[in-house]
Amino acid sequence: MNDRPPETPADDSVIKIRGLKKIYDMGRVKVEALAGVDLDIAQNEFIAIMGPSGSGKSTLMNLLGCLDTPTEGTYRLRGTEVSRLDDNELATVRNREIGFVFQTFNLLPRATSLHNVELPLIYAGMSSRERKKKALHALNIVGLGDRADHRPNELSGGQRQRVAIARALVNDPAILLADEPTGNLDSKTSQEVMQLFIRLHDEGQTVILVTHEPGIALHAHRVVTFLDGLIVRDEPQTAKRLDAEAVPG
Amino acid sequence: MSGPGRAVGLGEGVLIALDAIWANKLRSFLTVIGNVIAVSSIILVVTIIQGVNAEVTKIFTAEGADIFNIRRAGIVFSHEEAMAMRSRPRLTRDDANFLRTEATSFEALVESANGSGSVEYGNESIDGVGIEGRSWEWALIDGTGLRAGRYFSPPETDRARPVALIGLDTADSLFPGLDPASALGRRIRVQGLHFEVIGVLESRGSSFGFSQDAFVVIPIRMFQRMFGTRRSLSFSVKPRGPEVVEEAVDEARLLMRIRHRLRPADDDDFDISDSSTFLDLYNQFTAGIFAALVGIVAMALVVGGIVIMNIMLMVVTERTREVGIRKAVGATYQQILWQFLVEAVTLSVFGGIMGITLGYAAAAAIASFTPLPFVLVTWSIVAALVTVIGVGVVFGIYPASRAAKLDPIAALGHE
Numbered sequence: 225m226n227d228r229p230p231e232t233p234a235d236d237s238v239i240k241i242r243g244l245k246k247i248y249d250m251g252r253v254k255v256e257a258l259a260g261v262d263l264d265i266a267q268n269e270f271i272a273i274m275g276p277s278g279s280g281k282s283t284l285m286n287l288l289g290c291l292d293t294p295t296e297g298t299y300r301l302r303g304t305e306v307s308r309l310d311d312n313e314l315a316t317v318r319n320r321e322i323g324f325v326f327q328t329f330n331l332l333p334r335a336t337s338l339h340n341v342e343l344p345l346i347y348a349g350m351s352s353r354e355r356k357k358k359a360l361h362a363l364n365i366v367g368l369g370d371r372a373d374h375r376p377n378e379l380s381g382g383q384r385q386r387v388a389i390a391r392a393l394v395n396d397p398a399i400l401l402a403d404e405p406t407g408n409l410d411s412k413t414s415q416e417v418m419q420l421f422i423r424l425h426d427e428g429q430t431v432i433l434v435t436h437e438p439g440i441a442l443h444a445h446r447v448v449t450f451l452d453g454l455i456v457r458d459e460p461q462t463a464k465r466l467d468a469e470a471v472p473g
Numbered sequence: 474m475s476g477p478g479r480a481v482g483l484g485e486g487v488l489i490a491l492d493a494i495w496a497n498k499l500r501s502f503l504t505v506i507g508n509v510i511a512v513s514s515i516i517l518v519v520t521i522i523q524g525v526n527a528e529v530t531k532i533f534t535a536e537g538a539d540i541f542n543i544r545r546a547g548i549v550f551s552h553e554e555a556m557a558m559r560s561r562p563r564l565t566r567d568d569a570n571f572l573r574t575e576a577t578s579f580e581a582l583v584e585s586a587n588g589s590g591s592v593e594y595g596n597e598s599i600d601g602v603g604i605e606g607r608s609w610e611w612a613l614i615d616g617t618g619l620r621a622g623r624y625f626s627p628p629e630t631d632r633a634r635p636v637a638l639i640g641l642d643t644a645d646s647l648f649p650g651l652d653p654a655s656a657l658g659r660r661i662r663v664q665g666l667h668f669e670v671i672g673v674l675e676s677r678g679s680s681f682g683f684s685q686d687a688f689v690v691i692p693i694r695m696f697q698r699m700f701g702t703r704r705s706l707s708f709s710v711k712p713r714g715p716e717v718v719e720e721a722v723d724e725a726r727l728l729m730r731i732r733h734r735l736r737p738a739d740d741d742d743f744d745i746s747d748s749s750t751f752l753d754l755y756n757q758f759t760a761g762i763f764a765a766l767v768g769i770v771a772m773a774l775v776v777g778g779i780v781i782m783n784i785m786l787m788v789v790t791e792r793t794r795e796v797g798i799r800k801a802v803g804a805t806y807q808q809i810l811w812q813f814l815v816e817a818v819t820l821s822v823f824g825g826i827m828g829i830t831l832g833y834a835a836a837a838a839i840a841s842f843t844p845l846p847f848v849l850v851t852w853s854i855v856a857a858l859v860t861v862i863g864v865g866v867v868f869g870i871y872p873a874s875r876a877a878k879l880d881p882i883a884a885l886g887h888e
Contacts, residue, residue, distance in 0.1 A: 291801065291881050312805045319803020330798045330885065334492060344802040346485060391802065 237300075238398050238430050239265040239288065244297035244307075246283050257283040259453035260297070265399075265432065270425040272433045272441035275450030282403070284450070285434045289322050289401050290314045302398045319347050323392030325402035329384045331376045331391075337363060338372040341391045348395065362390040366420060382413035389420060393429075400424065403434045418443050486815030493788070493816065494823055504784045505824025507777020508864065511770045512828025512857045513835065516850075518766050520836035522759050523848040529755055539718045540614055540747070543572075543725055545705040547744035548754060561742045563705035566697075568732055569608070572708065575728050578721040581610040583709040584693045588700050592639075592689055593662040594647040602643060603688035604663060606696025614711045615674075621654035622672030625692050633694035637663060638672035640686035663689055664699055679844070722747070774860065777824065778868035785817050785872035789879075796876050797884025810877035817869025818862055825861030829854055 246258040258280045265271055275281040286292040287299060290306055293314070299307040306317055324330075331340045341359040350358070363369045366386040376384050385405060392400055402421065406414035422443060425431045433444055441447050442461070449457040494501040546558035569584045576582075586606040592599050612624035625636050639661070644653040647661060653673045660667050668691065677685040693706070712721035722745055729743050789796070796809060804812075833849070840847035 286882055289801070291885075312807070315800060315803050315805045318801060324801050326885070330794070330801070332795055332798060334496070343799065347799070347803040347805070347808060395803075 236267045237264045238267050238269075238302055239263065240298075240300040242298045244284075244287065244299060245295050246280075246287065246292070247295045256453055258287070258294070261453075261455055263448065263455065263458075265430065268425065268428050268430055270421075270431045270433075270443070270445045272435060272444035272447045273450065274436060274438070274441050274447055276436065279450040280453040281434055281450045283453075285401065285403055285432075288399070288432065289324060290317045315347075319344055320395060321398040323389075323395065323397035323400045325385070325388050325392050325400065325405045327404035327407035329376070329381075329388045329408070331384060331387060333376055336373045336375055337368060337379070337387045337390075340376070340387055341394050343391060344395045358394055359390070362394040363387070365393060365424075366390045380413070381409050382416055385409065385413075385417050386420065389417075389424075393424070398430065400429055400431045401434075402431065404436070405433070406435075406437070406440055414440070486812045487819050489812065490816035490819035494820060500784070501820065501823065502827075504780055505777065505820060505827065507773050507780055508821055508824030508861050509828040509831060511773035511777060512825045512861060513832035514773070515766065515770055515857050515860075516829055516832025516853055517835050517839075518762065519850050519853040520833065520848060521839065521845060522762065523850050524836075524840065524845040526759070527846055527848060529752070538747075539715050540709055540711050541718070541722055541725070542746055543708040543710065543729065544744045544746070545707070547746060547750075562733060563703070564707060564743065565702075566693075566706065568729070569706065569708055571732050572710075572725065572728055576710075576721070576724050578713055578717045578724050579710050580713045581613040581711045582608075583610045583614060583711075584608040584706045585611070585709060586693065586696055586700070586704060586706050588696070588704075590664045592643060592647065594659065597647050597649070599643070599646045599687070601687075604696065604699075605688055605690045606693040606700075607690055608693045611690070614709060617677050618675045620673045620675050622657045622670070624672060630692040630694060633692055633698055635666060635668045635695060636671045636692065637661065637668040638674055638690040639670055640674055640688045641676050642684055642686035643689060644673050646687070661689075663691065666699065718747070774864050778821075778864045781817060781821055781865065782868040782872060784820075785813065785869055786875065788816070789813065789872050789876040792876075793879060793884045796879050797881050797886075800879070800881035801885060806877045809879075810873045813873035813876045814866065814869045817873065818865030821861045821865030821869070822858065825857055828861075829857055 241261060241263040244258055244261040244263075245256065248255040248257055261280075261284065273281050273284065283292075287294055287307075290301070290309075291314075293309070294307050297307065298305060301317065301321055304317070306314070309317065318324075332343070335343075338356065338359050341362050342355045345355040345358060360369060360372060363372055366389050368383060368386055368390065371379060371383060371387070376387070379387065385408075389400075389405075392402075400421075405421070406417055409417060418440065421431055421433070431444075433440065435441055444461060446458070446460050448455055543564065545561050545564050546555075549555045549558060566584065569582060572579070573582050584607070588604045588606075589601055590604050592602045607630075609625055609627045609630040615624070619638075620641065622638065624638065625634070628634075629636055639647070639656060641653055644651075644656045648656050648659070656670045656673055659670050661670060662668070668689075674686075674690070679685060710721060710725060712718045726741065726745055729745075730739075730741065733742055735742065796804075799809060799812075837847055839845060
């Protein structure tokens with residue numbers, strides 16, 4: 225079918241990236257943010273992407289999240305090639321396959337928790353009743369079923385992030401893509417949010433965490449480190465993670 | 474991979490818009506003030522004109538709608554026309570008698586002329602009373618009817634007898650506190666000459682709030698003695714029946730042309746008009762008002778639309794991050810476009826509804842302070858709503874497309 229290097233016969237990759245390049249054309253200067261990246265992420269992996277700023281990890285996150293398209297290379301998401309889709313097709317992929325969690329939560333400030341969580345379902349064209357049911361279910365998963373009619377300014381930072389996680393989960397996405405999810409939270413709340421990610425992973429969710437905090441990355445099974453647009457390290461982290469889980473709180 | 478239907482956003486969009494309007498009440502109001510002015514002026518003017526229409530139609534269809542008039546001059550619109558009319562021959566008693574003799578389709582022809590002057594009785598004196606000269610046939614076509622007494626007879630017309638019929642207001646002014654019927658037989662002075670009151674007419678009603686009952690009717694020959702024969706008469710003709718109105722008009726025109734010795738190529742040097750002539754004229758007049766209104770309203774709407782466009786551009790900038798969030802969770806170009814378009818239309822319609830309310834309130838206020846009736850015109854509401862929806866779409870499409878084209882990454886990074 226294709227001429228890519230052979231993989232393991234039973235291919236359970238959710239994400240399969242080959243030769244991914246992203247070049248920003250800044251007029252006279254061309255900036256190579258990603259210089260040819262290969263990456264496979266399997267079903268139910270918990271992976272942390274690390275690296276200093278400018279290393280290309282944010283660019284990769286934008287590409288993984290289908291917010292942008294690569295200059296070169298291929299990206300198969302759950303078996304679908306998404307690197308050459310147009311904007312509307314990408315929107316549909318984001319709607320069905322990606323659950324975003326942002327550092328700044330990115331909730332609609334004037335909307336209730338329930339409405340915020342419903343948002344992806346609205347764009348999926350789901351009926352109002354079904355939407356409410358699914359959104360409430362997602363809020364229950366993150367333990368905020370009783371905050372459904374609260375607005376973001378009536379919630380703590382940790383609660384806001386949990387609403388955002390409920391929104392990310394509501395469409396049963398292929399990947400949960402979290403960009404510095406604890407960056408705006410204190411350490412105790414950070415631990416709570418990380419425990420939520422761990423629980424979701426234990427329940428079968430594929431989680432991709434972009435962070436520059438080693439302490440946060442410790443929770444992941446696998447850490448991929450970027451530098452100058454390339455992967456410089458990609459190693460499992462089972463033992464350390466157990467240590468991290470031992471941390472009380 | 475087609476996106477979900479765009480109608481998904483309609484209810485959502487209206488709710489977002491109403492929420493935003495409510496959150497920025499003053500700004501929203503200022504934004505739509507152009508729409509409010511435009512729509513309220515449409516509603517107000519349409520309501521008033523409809524009210525006037527009802528009144529005018531009532532006047533022209535009240536009675537004797539088949540009666541037509543022959544005059545020396547029609548209604549003129551310019552000084553030149555007026556000057557041209559002055560060279561026309563006057564309509565005389567002989568013309569009237571010629572028509573009476575020759576026409577076969579007339580039931581009656583009334584000679585009439587109008588003036589005004591003073592009327593006195595004892596110490597009571599009123600000025601500016603309408604003095605109406607009529608031939609006896611007036612009794613046959615007068616639709617008002619008598620309150621008391623009688624009309625004057627053919628001999629009284631021909632011999633210029635000093636007899637008069639008076640209106641209710643005249644009776645009231647000359648004989649205050651007395652029953653109008655008690656005026657009969659009394660001798661009043663019209664322009665200083667003595668007249669015997671032989672009849673009191675029923676009320677002619679009011680037109681636009683003004684009573685029409687201050688007048689005196691006297692025989693036409695008497696009128697000509699008082700005011701001279703140099704002023705032209707006019708003739709009112711009652712055809713034999715409604716079915717011969719056109720025939721009667723044609724006959725009148727033909728006989729007048731013969732009488733005035735006009736050649737086939739000559740234009741009429743007289744004017745024949747029935748009530749439809751006045752209605753046509755009136756309709757032309759209101760059409761002119763409507764045309765001017767359309768111009769003013771169009772200007773207000775363009776200004777209003779530009780304000781809406783500017784505010785929507787500002788709203789899009791303010792809510793860039795929101796657009797980023799919506800795009801991140803899967804909103805397509807069409808869905809964002811639709812959301813902001815619905816918001817612009819909602820804003821515009823909000824102004825329209827305020828304008829409709831204000832317009833009707835103003836019309837109702839005018840109706841309560843003036844004799845104009847208040848007519849609720851459904852089509853003007855529909856037209857106003859369709860117009861403001863159009864304004865919302867036309868001026869909302871550009872800001873909405875700006876929002877829809879936003880790059881989600883840049884939008885999410887926007888503070």
